[in-house]
Amino acid sequence: MKTNTTYKIISKYRTELMGFAIIWIFLLHARITFPHASLFYPLKFFKNVGFGGVYMFFFLSGFGLFYAIKNNKYLLSEFYYRRFLRILPIYWLAISIDLIVRFSCGESFTLSSIIFRFSTISFWINLDGFDWYIPVLIVFYILFPLFYIIFDKSSNKKNIILYIIIISLLFCLTVIILNLNYLLPLTLTISIFFVGAYVGHLSMGSGKRITQKQIAINSITLIGSIIVLYSFTELFSLKVSFTYGLLGYPFIIGTFPLCLLFSIAVSKIETNNNYVCKIYHKIRWLLLFCGVHSLEIYLLHQIVFYLGHKFSSTGLLKEAAASSINQGRIIEFLIYFIITLILAILLKKSSLILQKIIIAIVSGVQGRATPERL
Numbered sequence: 221m222k223t224n225t226t227y228k229i230i231s232k233y234r235t236e237l238m239g240f241a242i243i244w245i246f247l248l249h250a251r252i253t254f255p256h257a258s259l260f261y262p263l264k265f266f267k268n269v270g271f272g273g274v275y276m277f278f279f280l281s282g283f284g285l286f287y288a289i290k291n292n293k294y295l296l297s298e299f300y301y302r303r304f305l306r307i308l309p310i311y312w313l314a315i316s317i318d319l320i321v322r323f324s325c326g327e328s329f330t331l332s333s334i335i336f337r338f339s340t341i342s343f344w345i346n347l348d349g350f351d352w353y354i355p356v357l358i359v360f361y362i363l364f365p366l367f368y369i370i371f372d373k374s375s376n377k378k379n380i381i382l383y384i385i386i387i388s389l390l391f392c393l394t395v396i397i398l399n400l401n402y403l404l405p406l407t408l409t410i411s412i413f414f415v416g417a418y419v420g421h422l423s424m425g426s427g428k429r430i431t432q433k434q435i436a437i438n439s440i441t442l443i444g445s446i447i448v449l450y451s452f453t454e455l456f457s458l459k460v461s462f463t464y465g466l467l468g469y470p471f472i473i474g475t476f477p478l479c480l481l482f483s484i485a486v487s488k489i490e491t492n493n494n495y496v497c498k499i500y501h502k503i504r505w506l507l508l509f510c511g512v513h514s515l516e517i518y519l520l521h522q523i524v525f526y527l528g529h530k531f532s533s534t535g536l537l538k539e540a541a542a543s544s545i546n547q548g549r550i551i552e553f554l555i556y557f558i559i560t561l562i563l564a565i566l567l568k569k570s571s572l573i574l575q576k577i578i579i580a581i582v583s584g585v586q587g588r589a590t591p592e593r594l
Contacts, residue, residue: 225430225484227423231287233483234280236504239511240482241273241280246521246560248273250553251529269449272478274353275471277514278409279479281357282416283423289368290424296365303361305578307515310571311354312338314519317567318350321527346402353518356406360413367414371421381418385411385472392465401463408468412475419476435484438477445474509561516564516571524560528552 230237248270289299315337319329336342340358342349349355374380391407394400422428449470452461461467489500510517 225435225487226428227419227425227430227480229483229487230280230283230419230479231423233486234284235511236486236507237276237280237479237482237511238514239507239509241276242510242514242517243507244270244273244276245518246270246557247553249521249525250549250556252549252553265450265453268453269467271467272471272475275409275412275468275475276479277353277518278357278360278413279416279419279475281360282413282418283420285361285364286368286417286420287424289364290420299365300361301582304358305575307354307357309574309578310515310519310567311351313567313571313574314516314523315350317520318523321523325527325530343402346400351519352405356409359406360410364417367417371417377418377421381415384414388472392469396464401465404465404468408465408472411472415472415476419480430480435481438480442474442477442481445470445477449474513561513564513568516567517560520563520567521556521560524556524563528556528559 244266247267250267252267285303288294288302294302319334319337322329333342333347336345336347337350340349340355341347343352343355371377371380388407388410391410392404395403395407449467452466452470456466486500489497
């Protein structure tokens with residue numbers, strides 16, 4: 221039986237999805253502890269796998285990028301210009317803030333390490349850098365036009381995605397064998413990013429309805445990936461899990477169902493005038509705000525946590541007893557969250573100013589390349 225839902229529902233709730241993802245990531249880094257009682261296991265598990273929010277980012281980035289390139293038919297130079305203008309100025313500002321904060325706290329950096337941070341080289345040569353998300357995303361931006369050309373001309377688009385998933389898994393195995401495990405964030409997210417692009421393609425199709433069977437399959441897939449993820453957290457130590465990327469593999473199959481079912485659930489909630497609907501509408505503004513400022517929040521939240529843990533009395537509290545939730549840590553989390561949201565607004569405004577400066581400089585340069593349109 222067909223429903224009234226199409227894959228465009230992910231586009232409709234993309235901002236809310238981004239908001240949910242960044243809150244999930246923020247919760248991961250909070251130092252909130254839960255009792256060992258089984259009642260709190262779901263909350264503890266949900267918090268501990270908050271890195272799933274980053275995988276949602278990659279899926280939604282691939283999804284949105286397909287929309288952008290399909291609708292606009294950019295020049296190749298214009299495509300890269302727009303993509304890098306979106307992320308690099310704000311990335312450089314965030315790195316600058318991070319360096320200032322760390323200098324103020326007594327840390328020191330060599331000129332080369334600073335250059336490596338701004339250029340993202342630090343991630344690729346396994347030095348202590350600022351972030352891995354942006355360096356990996358830049359690689360996907362570079363590769364995406366080639367992917368699009370091949371994908372757009374292919375008569376069997378599913379096979380292309382299947383090949384990408386296989387190649388991604390082979391890359392995972394290769395970096396583990398070569399002891400280049402720090403590259404797992406790249407190899408694990410290749411599949412998720414391009415699956416997002418494929419779903420973007422599906423959402424721009426003929427408007428084919430999603431069937432109840434497809435919803436059931438996606439529900440089973442999501443439940444299965446959660447079971448595997450939970451099993452890995454129970455069977456293996458964090459060191460082993462991160463060394464071999466074990467906690468990332470379930471998200472290869474689970475991220476798309478998560479985004480789809482989240483969107484369907486929100487759609488159902490909005491159309492029902494019940495208690496759950498009223499609660500959702502009271503928090504929807506937060507999801508939308510966090511979604512709009514998701515990149516800024518992501519880049520800033522670790523800086524806020526670092527600074528807070530250095531100087532706040534709450535950040536220096538001892539770990540909570542296993543028998544109770546540490547209320548001080550909840551207060552700490554809320555304070556850091558509010559501070560990060562405020563700083564995110566300022567960072568967004570600052571990055572827009574920097575973008576305008578860059579645009580003015582580029583506009584004044586003559587003779588820009590004009591290659592064929594994609």
